[in-house]
Amino acid sequence: xTLVISQTLLWIxxxxxxxxxxxxxxxxxxxxxxxxxxxxxxxxxxxxxGQASPVIHAKLLTGETFSVGLPRENGRPLLxxxxxxxxxxCRQLLPTARVFAEDEGLDLLLVGDGDLSQYQAxxxxxxxxxxxxxxxxDVGRAFQIGKLPSAVLLDPRGVVVAQGLVNNRxxxxxxxxxxxxxxxxxxxxxxxxxxxxxPEPERKPANV
Amino acid sequence: MFDLLQGWSSAPALVLASRIxxxxxxxxxxxxxxxxxxxxxxxxxxxxxxxxxxxxxxxxLVVALETLTAASLLSGLLAHYGAMLAIALxxxxxxxxxxxxxxxxxxxxxxxxxxxxxxxxxxxxxxRNVLLIVLLLPALAAAPAFSAGHWIDGLGAGVxxxxxxxxxxxLLAVQTRxxxxxxxxx
Numbered sequence: 001x002t003l004v005i006s007q008t009l010l011w012i013x014x015x016x017x018x019x020x021x022x023x024x025x026x027x028x029x030x031x032x033x034x035x036x037x038x039x040x041x042x043x044x045x046x047x048x049x050g051q052a053s054p055v056i057h058a059k060l061l062t063g064e065t066f067s068v069g070l071p072r073e074n075g076r077p078l079l080x081x082x083x084x085x086x087x088x089x090c091r092q093l094l095p096t097a098r099v100f101a102e103d104e105g106l107d108l109l110l111v112g113d114g115d116l117s118q119y120q121a122x123x124x125x126x127x128x129x130x131x132x133x134x135x136x137x138d139v140g141r142a143f144q145i146g147k148l149p150s151a152v153l154l155d156p157r158g159v160v161v162a163q164g165l166v167n168n169r170x171x172x173x174x175x176x177x178x179x180x181x182x183x184x185x186x187x188x189x190x191x192x193x194x195x196x197x198x199p200e201p202e203r204k205p206a207n208v
Numbered sequence: 209m210f211d212l213l214q215g216w217s218s219a220p221a222l223v224l225a226s227r228i229x230x231x232x233x234x235x236x237x238x239x240x241x242x243x244x245x246x247x248x249x250x251x252x253x254x255x256x257x258x259x260x261x262x263x264x265x266x267x268x269l270v271v272a273l274e275t276l277t278a279a280s281l282l283s284g285l286l287a288h289y290g291a292m293l294a295i296a297l298x299x300x301x302x303x304x305x306x307x308x309x310x311x312x313x314x315x316x317x318x319x320x321x322x323x324x325x326x327x328x329x330x331x332x333x334x335x336r337n338v339l340l341i342v343l344l345l346p347a348l349a350a351a352p353a354f355s356a357g358h359w360i361d362g363l364g365a366g367v368x369x370x371x372x373x374x375x376x377x378x379l380l381a382v383q384t385r386x387x388x389x390x391x392x393x394x
Contacts, residue, residue, distance in 0.1 A: 088247045
């Protein structure tokens with residue numbers, strides 16, 4: 001009996017210790033997530049913030065032609081969200097992007113490139129309307145989208161407000177704040193902050 | 209191999225620990241996949257091992273097989289086959305990752321557990337799968353009668369092993385994140 005009790009106690013201790021290690025490993029992960037870029041990673045290619053968007057005519061899934069980059073009749077900004085059905089982060093972010101666009105009063109336009117049937121299947125499972133999705137390699141090329149999911153925010157006149165690689169809601173929100181703060185990207189903000197500071201002397205390794 | 213299995217039959221705590229570990233492992237994997245199912249479908253499509261139109265069916269099949277494995281190992285019903293299925297699944301996942309890796313995919317999420325826990329396919333994950341298979345080998349042994357003492361050791365070791373395997377996953381995910389932030393892209 002004594003053996004049974006001591007054995008049980010030992011396993012409980014092992015279990016608790018393992019949980020403690022797991023908690024520590026999780027914290028480590030959280031830490032890495034925190035120090036990751038908090039804004040959309042702007043890419044230096046393609047139309048930059050402040051520039052007029054290229055005007056591209058492309059077909060919506062409904063068959064109507066939509067002109068990206070022209071002034072918008074309804075006066076709402078347009079969020080171009082570049083997606084692919086085979087990109088897991090795109091799928092994860094799609095519902096968030098829709099809620100986000102709704103909250104912020106933006107019109108959302110999904111831009112894809114590739115097999116129509118794959119996009120139709122994706123549109124079906126995410127309840128994307130046919131007038132929210134265009135398949136056009138030209139749009140992606142014009143904005144020089146290299147990685148997915150990417151987003152470009154156009155103001156009602158068709159001027160690029162912000163653009164970049166987006167991985168979560170914070171990144172999407174940073175596109176809006178870019179318009180409000182005047183910093184188009186996290187890089188710009190950090191550069192501006194760095195320029196403010198007096199140059200620091202080069203760090204030397206500490207003597208051990 | 210067969211002698212070894214018979215040897216394990218005489219160590220019931222080991223058999224029990226292996227079964228409980230396997231059951232927890234596959235139950236957590238199946239649950240995580242169900243929670244992020246749409247994403248998992250996308251991932252299966254990204255592996256490009258099945259045509260896009262079959263990705264959803266393949267994803268359902270994977271989750272169903274994982275659930276079946278967990279149920280069998282936990283209940284002890286046909287646990288021998290459950291263990292075989294578990295090892296077959298782990299082998300199949302390893303092969304799928306290897307194929308993707310050889311194709312040059314370096315940033316493909318393995319899709320193993322929670323999708324929040326992003327792990328890129330890498331040789332480290334292959335080694336992890338081999339380790340998991342080794343831990344599941346004792347579950348192949350025929351079930352002897354379990355005494356209370358066996359249950360204590362089996363349960364303790366099984367649960368501890370499962371938690372430690374999750375630690376390993378977290379650390380592998382941290383490695384992925386570190387590489388990603390070093391490259392400046394998330």
